[in-house]
């Protein structure tokens with residue numbers, strides 16, 4: 001299987017604090033290497049402040065790395081052309097589906113934005129692509145939903161709009177940074193199932209960022225455990241979660257969540273029952 005993304009010895013240090021003599025150095029990302037294969041979901045898990053989001057922002061060059069290389073779809077991301085390619089073919093989904101969209105834009109405008117940015121299609125083609133994306137994420141009737149504003153939708157529907165927006169440019173990789181952590185437990189599985197379906201149907205690879213090991217196991221193939229800017233352990237997801245080698249992984253499993261995805265389903269069933 002071919003690689004879609006390969007990150008090698010990525011580093012980003014931040015200096016914080018006011019006075020030069022008292023500046024603290026935060027090693028947010030400190031020598032991170034991993035690769036994601038085509039049609040694979042690679043999970044980065046770790047506690048708060050471990051460097052997960054910074055890693056994502058470095059990949060998309062929202063911030064410049066201090067060191068390291070990023071190879072996307074066989075191309076070293078180094079010049080403007082490769083940067084344009086990764087920004088078009090690698091999209092991001094954020095934690096808060098409400099904060100990441102402009103409340104004054106309609107669903108149609110929100111999904112159109114990346115098409116405008118990357119100059120894809122004329123007005124008619126854009127309209128077709130927007131409706132197609134809404135069908136893909138199962139927001140029906142698509143024509144009706146397209147005219148709505150974000151506040152008229154539920155949290156789960158808004159995250160589906162964010163996913164529609166992320167797939168409309170036909171990306172090869174989606175970076176999903178805690179995409180379900182703000183959603184009600186009852187709608188989480190639906191969103192994760194949608195991501196899995198899109199992967200199967202459209203061949204999209206995912207970089208799934210989370211602190212939640214239950215959702216990680218539900219959707220992931222491989223996992224890297226991050227702590228203080230470093231990957232302490234990585235491998236196939238069941239190996240790492242059921243036979244952890246590093247004490248930090250063990251602590252994460254014990255403290256943060258229940259790694260058994262059956263319990264996620266059970267939570268959903270319990271929640272679905274409550275709704276009847």
Ligand SMILES: Nc1ncnc2c1ncn2[C@@H]1O[C@H](COP(=O)(O)OP(=O)(O)OP(=O)(O)O)[C@@H](O)[C@H]1O
Nearest residue numbers: 014016026028047048049050051052053054055211
């Ligand atoms: N722009 C910045 N300036 C200074 N420090 C930063 C900046 N961005 C991130 N950091 C620091 O880098 C470290 C890693 O932050 P990051 O947001 O990547 O963690 P995270 O794993 O995504 O955490 P969370 O699970 O809370 O989202 C933290 O100590 C954070 O305070």
Ligand SMILES: [Mg+2]
Nearest residue numbers: 052053054177
């Ligand atoms: Mg984060």
